[in-house]
Amino acid sequence: MRITPTRIFQIQRISAIALLVFMTTHMVVVHYPPMHIDFSQIIVRMGEPIWKVIDILFLLSVLTHALAGMYMVLTDLQKIGPYRQALGWIAVVLFVVFFAYGTKTIIAFQPPV
Amino acid sequence: MYKTTGFFSFVLRRVTGVALALYLFLHMWVIGSVNQGAEAFDARLATVQSPLFKFLEIALLAAVIYHAIDGIRLLIVHYFDVAEYRKSLFYAVMVVSVLLGIAGGLPMLLFAINGG
Amino acid sequence: MATNGTSKTAVIRIQKFNPDKDKKPYLKEYTVTVTPDTTILDALEEIKATQDGTLTFRRSCRHAICGSCAMNVNGHNTLVCNQRVNAHLDKKGMITVRPLPYLPIVKDMVVDRTSFWDQYQRIKPWLVPPEDVPETEFRMTPEEVKALNDAEKCIMCGACYSACTVTAMNKSYIGPHALLKASLRIQDPRDSITDERLVEISGADGAYRCHTIFNCIDACPKNLNPTQAIETLRKLAQKRAAYVDARKERQKTL
Amino acid sequence: MTDTNVITHDVIVVGAGLAGTWAALAAGREGVTDIGVLSKLHPLRSHSGAAQGGIAAALNNVRPVADTGPRGPLEPIPVGDEPVDSWELHMFDTIKGSDWLGDQDAIEVLVKEAPEIIYEYEHMGCVFSRLPDGRIAQRRFGGHSAPRANYSADYTGHVLLHTIHEQALRHGVKFYPEWYCMDLIIEDNVCRGVVAMDVLTGKLYTMRAKAVMFGTGGYGRAWKITSNATANTGDGVAIAYNAGVPLMDMEFVQFHPTGLYGKGILMSEACRGEGGYLRNGDGDRFMEKYASGLMELAPRDLVSRSEQTEIEEGRGVGDDKQGIYLDMTHLGAEKILSRLPQVRELALEFLGVDIIHEPVPIQPTAHYSMGGIPANADGQVIADGDGTPVVGFYAAGECACVSVHGANRLGTNSLLGASLFGRRAGKSIAKFIKDGAELAPISGDPTQKHEARIQHLMSGPTDKKESVAQIAAELKETMTKNCGVFRTEERLQKALQDIKQLQERFKNARVMDTSRRFNTDLLGAIETEHLLTFSEVIVASGLNRQESRGAHFRTDFAKRDDEKWLKHTMAYKNGDDGPKLGYKSVNIDWEKYPPQERKY
């Protein structure tokens, strides 16, 4: 699949819609109601498989959205013009690295005995 | 700069978007340490638990709220022919963002001040 | 003159700049007598004739159809030939006139619109008719014509282009004027290179570069809506193949 | 001549309105590749774009509903029904409109090719207004006996201009936008090129070519109240005249009946075509007195005179009673918004009047120049009353006088004329080039004279300095007062005297801006010189013609006089003295279209 501006736009919009769902959930569940976050609570939630799936999807959408967004922000500048292609690849690499790192964090997590 | 409501919302959206993206990477770095055991995690978490960060977290919430609501506005403009209501839409986004921001931010603020 | 009513004085602040002489642009004040129906262009002409012959600006038709006289008045892009002085005076009884922003200044109000015209040509503003044309006219429905009316009214004044934040950052962006024109051709059932056009406008400098800032609409003196045209283009680009097929079918019945 | 200031093309077209652009496109299509088009404005700023009402051609798409009279509603002609319009009718209307001064051979070309031009525009992408079945919609226009104005709402010229310009771009025509033509080089009756200034740098160039074509447009700027753009200063006619080409029928200047009060900006004739009324200060539809048949849709010369009579007899409207009301309040918002949107905006913006609810004050405004550079139907410029062509020099559009409009042009015929004769000129230029035309040599450096002219305007004695703007203003004042809708020996003499004095004063005129970069002050001075040049020809030709015909109305000779004056005026430059006047016969088919009394 070639990455075209049409695709970037679609990715940006679709991920935005997905984020509306995940972000709301995330904010409500994790950051709100405002309480002291400590290790034990996080551990309990992150251990459940269903949350693992949700978190991976969240990660996927937020990463694509953020990287596509940063790509657009940078390529808007005249000076970046010649490096658009390179920048695109950097974004893809960053995506792979962060997605792998994030997924590993989520999956590898084992509640301590 | 050529200043209109459209320009203002664009700048806000862009600033919040970039800020959120940068925060995202920081966030992942913090969370990533869960697998290195409780100590490492708590250590990293501690750096982001200082009062300063509490306030930053409120700013973060505000940013997410504005960015998301404004994003919805863009989706509406894309799918419906409403460009002529652009000014009203902008004000609607501001009002909704402020209301949601207060609803979400005030308890956090109180929590931060009272120290939980 | 005729319906003029009472006259009063107004101060017009004008940004002057001749790159051969001046290091940088500066503002100069002129006092003119105006009546309720004096236009800003009238005032500029008056200043040029009687106070400062070096004042340089473009104009021709005097009634908002040739697109020469777009300038920046009190921070907003507009034509000056159809705007009355009285409507723009600020609290101090002053008007500030500058050239269109973000474009190289040739002299005073005259800006270099090269990038604007280059983008216009880039999207191939001309119609490419089908191979066989009928003996008389193509049959277009009034509805199809209506869809084109907005874009057809564009006078290529550049007010939108110069107001757009994206063109301010990046001159390789096609720009609202040319995207509006492209939407005209893409929606015209008589055009036969719809596919090629959609590819061009969905490229990296095209419709997706627009961030829906709306400055173009605010600036447009003909009350046109480039933003909606751009949204339409984005939608058509996303279903390009289907749209092109539908066009071909329609062309058979023209 | 140095190489750095010489540019060579096979063909140079001056003017990028409909006429010039059509010529370039048509020549290009016939295989001429090396064409340069210069225009003092960006091509899309040309005044053709200001035309509102429509472009004529007997397409037979609509007809009046039976038995509803000349102002009744229109309906589409069902396919297969008898046509109501024909080129013959169009021809007769044009001849009658021209008060029999139009050349009938040229008129025949005009009306016969008209539908072809419309269809070609349509095929090139022009967005015409449509009938429900998809055919081009048509409306009525003054002096036309059938509805044959094809239109795009009320910005027809704009749409035509953009369409043709874009097609020229598609064809790869080279444009020189904002280049100002200063001179035409003709030696021994052979045209060799032009002198032009790149306005951006102020540098002068000799532009050599095998053929030169002028499509420099109209020259209504000699009047104070005018519908014309500030660029319509008649450069082309003045330059050609100075280069030894005669000017034809210059006394015939059309005053449009409906210019915005005090501004002159046009309220399209489509206002009346769609059913608008004219009312005087007493609220009466006074046209009943002057043309009970066609009423408001009588030809322009007649309507303007009727208005002026009402005004002069004290029944005007407005602060100084110099206006007349154009009343469209009975048309309804829907019709006005769909057919006359631009007109409504203009009245709102300039006078604060909403035509949906109120009548708008208007007055006659200088609008169209029937005369100009004499040319035949192939665009070739002619050097004398016998029709001898100037080798390699062509003209079309409003600057030219092919004499299809004669003494008075019918609305919608000039967009047609500019397009059609522009196209024909392009074709005949292509033939001229392909038949082996050669680049004629030029003696000396023709730019030097103009460099000196510029230096003179920028320097010299400052003690008795005259203001160019002041001179232009006084010229417009006298032309409006003394060479307007109604003319007399006395008034015209006064105008002539004034012009002579102004020409004298111009010798001491200096510009305020002495830089070379984009110097519009300098251009303004040169344009004023052009105004002074051709205005003298207009007045002298008007003084000479002791009759009333079409737009030329002499209260002291109120009748048309075919015996003595059924002939074209030809004005030749005669050193610094006024023009030397001669004549050219009118081409008339005495069998079919003999002169008649012109009644509506």
Ligand SMILES: Cc1cc2nc3c(=O)[nH]c(=O)nc-3n(C[C@H](O)[C@H](O)[C@H](O)COP(=O)(O)OP(=O)(O)OC[C@H]3O[C@@H](n4cnc5c(N)ncnc54)[C@H](O)[C@@H]3O)c2cc1C
């Ligand atoms: C307000 C208005 C409304 C009209 N409405 C209608 C209508 O509805 N129907 C109709 O048939 N007719 C109408 N007319 C008349 C018609 O528009 C014109 O007669 C016609 O468009 C003239 O076309 P043109 O190509 O000859 O000249 P223009 O379009 O005027 O073009 C002249 C060109 O010459 C260039 N030029 C001039 N001088 C120089 C120079 N010194 N050096 C270089 N370039 C130069 C200009 O830049 C321009 O490109 C209207 C006219 C006016 C004023």
Ligand code: HEM
């Ligand atoms: C919560 C729901 C969100 C929605 C509905 C949303 C919506 C959008 C939309 C529609 C755009 C496109 C703007 C344009 O084309 O001009 C955008 C841009 C962007 N978003 Fe989001 N977004 C959301 C969350 C996020 C988050 C969480 C981040 C960061 C991690 C983010 C980062 C960005 C960035 C960097 C841009 C590019 C900025 C720009 O183009 O101006 N967004 N967002």
Ligand code: SF4
């Ligand atoms: S869209 Fe409007 S502002 Fe832009 S060039 Fe056209 S008329 Fe001017």
Ligand code: F3S
């Ligand atoms: S101002 Fe520019 S960003 Fe888009 S909506 Fe208009 S083109």
Ligand code: FES
């Ligand atoms: S002078 Fe033509 S648009 Fe203003």
